[in-house]
Amino acid sequence: MIGSVHFSAGGEVLPAYVLDMVGNLIRCSTEGSADSLIPYAVELVTPADEVGAPRPWSITPEAVISRVKEVAKLVPGIESAYPHWTVPVTAQPFAAPVGTEEGEGTILQAIELLPEVDDEAATSLREMLAVHGVYPLPVSGQFNADFHQACSGEICVGEVVKVADGWFSNMKVYRKALVRSA
Structure with a gap:
């Protein structure tokens, strides 16, 4: 399930889905840190190889954009989070947040x-x-x-x-x- 396709932070509408540097589909939300390599990134949704060859249950960038277009009819301004109706691509890699005590x-x-x-x-x-x-x-x-x-x-x-x-x-x-x- 795709769920929310956007969130707000610092008065800005941000995408809830981005692609990292290798093509993994990543979910972002205010639960993540604004200071991480990919700001607000919280989980890997679909690995890059599956984005390229999706399974029937895979969440793909195309499915996200389809959902964004549906939501845009009801939520003005959401399209600013997805310029040109595309999932934003970051130049950073993704690693899931891990709480660690190691220095x-x-x-x-x-x-x-x-x-x-x-x-x-x-x-x-x-x-x-x-x-x-x-x-x-x-x-x-x-x-x-x-x-x-x-x-x-x-x-x-x-x-x-x-x-x-x-x-x-x-x-x-x-x-x-x-x-x-x-």
């Missing part, structure tokens, strides 16, 4: 250890990071200085490929992904 220093220390440990220990560290809501940064598309760092001595133009993982959570980028031009 930033411990998370950074785990990230630093990853290249130095064997596969079994690396798997354990990755699982520990995921429990605390920290995930590898997806790399897709063009160079983005907020999430990517070019390899030493390189200038990235056009599509980029990952050389080393970057790490992020719902609220911040811990380490940018090391990339080079494709």
